[in-house]
Amino acid sequence: MRVALAEDGALFREGLLMLLRAAGHEIVGAVGGGDELVALLATEQADVAILDIRMPPEPDGGLTTAERLRASYPEMGLLFLSHYAETHYLMRILEIGTDSIGYRLKEKVGSVDVLTDTLNRIHDGEIVIEPVLAKRLVERPRGDKKDVVASLSEREMDVLRLMAEGRSNNGIAGQLFVTPKAVEKHIANIFGKLGLHTDTSEHHRRVLAVLTYLRSQRTEV
Template sequence: MRVAIAEDGALFREGLVLLLEAAGHEVAGCFADGDALIAAVATDPVDVAILDIRMPPGPDGGLTTAERVRALRPDTGILLLSHYAETHYLTRVLEIGAERIGYRLKERIAGVRVLGDTLDRISAGEIVIEPALAQRLVRGGASQDGSPLASLSERETDVLRLMAEGRANNAIAGELFISAKAVEKHIAAIFTKLGLPGDATVHHRRVLAVLAYLQARRIDGSGG
């Protein structure tokens, strides 16, 4: 996979290049700000652009750069990295795109396998959400009085958490050691219990519906 990086921290940037190369990827370009990455990607397309959220230009230049990359090269995957896992950034990420995009904590991709898996999923068109953030959203929603999330079984809550990470049915089945048919059944039950609209069979619409629901619940308890 051909990858370009924009990250203003020199140490992290160099470490990421080494890790990507160890994972067998080609680093096509490595930049300290978003403008330089845009200039490079305009002439030399890459499969995935990895961007630090908090870098120049501006206070959250990674997000504005991601918008420009998506407008310029809609087929390029985008992985946004941050020191913070915030639902506000997640909302911004999902506004940029609902396919071939990811948002992860910097230290959580610090392994050849996990970095490779993240890039493969983005390249395959999936949304990849930081698991720690997905877990916080599910837990926070379930802890509120009278929340329909509290009516989910333990297994359904696990499935919901993995859906919120952007996992596809087969990946959820593999993670929980259950069949894909059982996953479909749990997802149908979750959608019914939470009263979620939309087609549960279309992957990215399903992830968006779940995330929108969880964010609304978490922030002001008015979701659903």
């Protein structure tokens, strides 16, 4: 996989480059800011761009840079890294897109296996959300979604949490040690309880299920 990296912390950038090379990825370039990344990708093609959320040219430069990149290269995956699991960052990221995009904590991508799994899922078109943030979103609902959440079973809550991480049905089944058919049934129940009876694709209903929780937390961000 061809990967471009923008990270203003030299030490973390070098460590991440070592992991990427160990995983067999091709590094098309590593820079310290958003403007440099845009310039790099004007001449080099990448499958996924990794961006630090907080980097030049502004406090949240990774997000504004990603908006420019998604407009120019809609097929390229985007992986955001941060020291913080913040709902308002996730809201901004989901406004950029819900396909081939991810948000992970820097401390959680410190192994070849985790980093490779994250990049592969993004490259395959999935949305990948940091598990601790997904868990928080599901377990701390607010506002008019409170009664809806109360109606979900414990297993449905587990499934929704894993959906919020961006996992596929097979991935959820593997995490919960159940069959994919059982997962499909739980997801159908979740869609029903959240009122997602639409003609849109399952992928978009999955995203809408996650957004239901995000929007219920707007008063906290």
